[in-house]
Amino acid sequence: MTKGRPLTHSREKLLEKGIELFHQHGYHGTGLTTILEACQVSKGSFYNFFESKEAYAVAVIEFYQALEIDRWNQEFAQFEGNHFVKLRKSIEQMIEELDSCNENVGCLIANLSGEIGNASPELRQAIKRATEKVVGLMADDFLICQGEGSVRTDLPAALLAQMVWDCWQGALLRMKVEDSRRPLRQSLALLWEHILPPTSSHEFDSVITKD
């Protein structure tokens, strides 16, 4: 049926569609037929790019993360202040940019982590790599913050990054359940005002308890 059909679908377009589909339906909920229909692509063309649905999912995860990191770097660069303040402003902007649809969606990688406990080793590895990459980038940031004196130094930057990532996952789950961005804002304020600063500044009264 599709023999000789021109290869109008670039790999990138298939990956973009994959982000959307996995966001909407999860990994298990997105069948190959759905992918083919949504991308208006034949099975043959699809298999020209990806050897399986699983290989496609791995590529989608990597593509999604590259996009998110680009977006983050662009936003981060536009803010003023020390590194710790710029991080907070960037995260605040990220939260405000979530639309009401995203409030139910959250981070693709976190969603897939929850879903693929029993999935294939390849997919799990892809998610593990993506998670480690984010945590690693955050650890680099916190190391800079520790150097500028804005973040506590009694704990290694890598451990702080891990904790912030963990907290963020919990806040994303609460965002979904509460259908509100409040948990994200609350978690950010708690971390940036009370948990991450050097110990001596823990005593400040904060707005977050009134939030």
Add this chain to the structure above:
Amino acid sequence: MTKGRPLTHSREKLLEKGIELFHQHGYHGTGLTTILEACQVSKGSFYNFFESKEAYAVAVIEFYQALEIDRWNQEFAQFEGNHFVKLRKSIEQMIEELDSCNENVGCLIANLSGEIGNASPELRQAIKRATEKVVGLMADDFLICQGEGSVRTDLPAALLAQMVWDCWQGALLRMKVEDSRRPLRQSLALLWEHILPPTSSHEFDSVITKD
């Protein structure tokens, strides 16, 4: 076909099976047919107990949480020490009791939170209630700890409970992805040794940095 069949399936048995099924396949992955087959129950019998799959899921969540709270209370009571130490020992035991199957499974309520972003309001409300109940119980515990001087008092107990719940969700996701209980042990040590104690004890060197 099942007319006149004796009502051998108690509501409780259906709920027990529900925990298992939702753990294994998630909410969307568990069709009514699967439920009926797994419980060896007719559609008619099922609808005697629950008016829909959704009402069933709400009841499963409530049943699961009641079981978990009972189990927690029993374990907590057997430990010695101040409240803060007993909490840590109970959580440690909970972690060690996870079998290799559970490592891929985690907390049913957390898994469902990730999955049901776009689910019905009733189901979301059930998950919200379950989450709030756990966080509320933890806040009561931290209030006791603050009274005995084992937990920092610069932040309200409710906010600390929220943060611990958040961290726990992230650690559960990492447990799945890493296929290891290490993230849970690491998160517990970080919280109990560095984040929750009164600020003056933040300076201790800890084993967790070597973990």
